Amino acid sequence: MTDTDAIPRIPTGINGFDQIALGGLPAGRSTLVAGTTGSGKTLFAIEFLARGVQNHGDPGVFVTFEEDPDAIRTNVASLGFPIAEWEATGKWTFVDASADIAMEASTIGAFDLGALTVRIAHAVRRIGARRVALDSLGAVFGNLNGFGSLRHELFRIVSALDLLGVTTVITSERPEEYNSVSRLGVEEFVLDNVIILRNVLRAERRRRTVEIIKFRGTSHRTGEWLFTISPREGIVIMPLAFLRPRERASTERVSSGNRDLDAMCGGGFFRDSIVLLTGPTGTGKTLTSLFFAAAAVRAGERCLLQTFDETREQLARNAASWGLDLDAMEGSGLLRIVSEYPEVASPEDHFLRIRRVIEEFGPSRVAIDTLSALERIVSSRALLDFVIALGAVLRHHEITTLLTSAPTGRVTPTVTPAIAMEVASLTDVTILLRYVETGGEIQRGIAVLQTRGSAHDHSIRRFEIDNTGMHIGDPMRGLSSVLGTVDPAAPGGLAQPSPQAGGERPGERDVRRPDGDADG
Structure with a gap:
């Protein structure tokens, strides 16, 4: 094993993604998932947590800045994720910051990241979480001005998450499908890992692709990979989700x-x-x-x-x-x-x-x-x-x-x-x-x-x-x-x-x- 392969991985369980990531996301680190509207950012974050509970018994914390937890529970019901049951058994918990953001932004013009970090840390320790998802950064940093202050506050929250020993997915909006990586322009420089989801209109039809831009210190597959979103299976990356080694070749005619x-x-x-x-x-x-x-x-x-x-x-x-x-x-x-x-x-x-x-x-x-x-x-x-x-x-x-x-x-x-x-x-x-x-x-x-x-x-x-x-x-x-x-x-x-x-x-x-x- 080479030094670049020594970083342990945590499987996402997303259909086909772990084949691109050569095993999953780097464990104990934060990963930026950036995309335009409709590209599947929130679903990626939800699946990362839900597949962890389903497949590995990993408890997860979902931090929502825009959607109400009830809406999230309803939206993913077709995927067979019993989030309410997981909450009752201590496998899943929400940190709902959506109302706090709306109130504080309207009164003092900024959101208290220190208080948010304390809430996340408390939720992680309470259920023994191994995975965390934050959706999305645009709502948190939308009222901050200046590249320096944005970078400082983002580094602050990412460092706190890394110290907790959790593997984190953080979503962020993009203004367009190509050129810039993120809307704020600082996320990709602070985080170790960057994934881009695209929803490109070509020949009057939408085509979704996923691309890993970087995994700092470790390897991954390059290029854009086609994927679709199924109401029953979630994100499905083609054709990697279905490639399996053949065990035998038939001789029957x-x-x-x-x-x-x-x-x-x-x-x-x-x-x-x-x-x-x-x-x-x-x-x-x-x-x-x-x-x-x-x-x-x-x-x-x-x-x-x-x-x-x-x-x-x-x-x-x-x-x-x-x-x-x-x-x-x-x-x-x-x-x-x-x-x-x-x-x-x-x-x-x-x-x-x-x-x-x-x-x-x-x-x-x-x-x-x-x-x-x-x-x-x-x-x-x-x-x-x-x-x-x-x-x-x-x-x-x-x-x-x-x-x-x-x-x-x-x-x-x-x-x-x-x-x-x-x-x-x-x-x-x-x-x-x-x-x-x-x-x-x-x-x-x-x-x-x-x-x-x-x-x-x-x-x-x-x-x-x-x-x-x-x-x-x-x-x-x-x-x-x-x-x-x-x-x-x-x-x-x-x-x-x-x-x-x-x-x-x-x-x-x-x-x-x-x-x-x-x-x-």
Whole structure:
């Protein structure tokens, strides 16, 4: 252990934060948590205390300068924190300074920090507290003027807390998301540890991130980390909250729902596989998802089918055209369909909903159609975090998963799918669907680009779609550049050709499908 790692940590218990902090907050020190309105400062402080009581039996003192204790008790009830019960058993106590601040500021213009420090010390000793939270500094120091006096008074209260041997979280407002760290401009210089919570508006949507600016004398992870706030789970930092080491890799095979595709993949998918199926509109992505779900029902397994592109009614109509009865499958209790458009929630909230269904429904299989729809509302980094977190949950539960995506361009793929580029390295099986024109006829081709831990068919095969499903045929002999030119950066080393790249030959080129062809 190095000197910088010798400082003991106290776990916060906040979902994913201790992974960023490499174990938790430095013990016996004060940490500044700064953020703008709605960034989650108060919730961070509350969770730090509440998780300490829940997980470690650490008593805590919450010092409130603005919110009434009754409001705090009510606001966190959905998280399952029985604060009133903890107060009765001596695990939690409030120091309510909100009324004192309002009265003293209006009469003498300043708040008596000496009296406040005495009250906090008394509360700490009375219940044997190990954790303290102060929310927030702006209310205490708002009437003080001058950098020197602000710094002196802040140092005074922080020193008193450190002498008590408690680990403290102190919240403070920020005037903007970037540039300055705090509103008063002195907090970050006095405190040993600084954390920033952001609530940035980008592309008309809010995106919360957390960043550790400094842990004096010890190490931590750097950069901004995406998080969301769940009414049931509190702060959830993605994807770190869900990454767990895999204890084993399954060798059991399950069917894709298509015997020919199973054969191309070496006998089916491994039980814990994550499969990425990518192709333009109408090549059979939704069809494959439906037959994948039907195979689960036939095997007596539960399957979650999440669709971002179609309504439940559209999906049932399409399934019926291929002889599949979704109503009957749902009625059996083995199929759960969740249909919602990406725009109704953030990707983080979509993830939490999917995870909640997985935990409640307990599926053996999951199909998500399509990831590309989420690209309408999210950056590539946030979408990658979504997939990493989802993959961690799926692998932990050993769930066979089918993810679909579409390339840029509705039919003729001119750019390798952005999400496929990012996700391919995280998946176990990558399957590519493609349109090809040969002899004046539009044909479909399928190729298995990778199957981790298994041999697979390396040929590009023709396939057809009719009212009974997908039928995979013979290899497409005598053709070249069907799937694109070689590009090491693309999934499996294959990229989609650009119009400038050439690759067109008489009787062998990419075409747009005629309008009106049903989307598969």
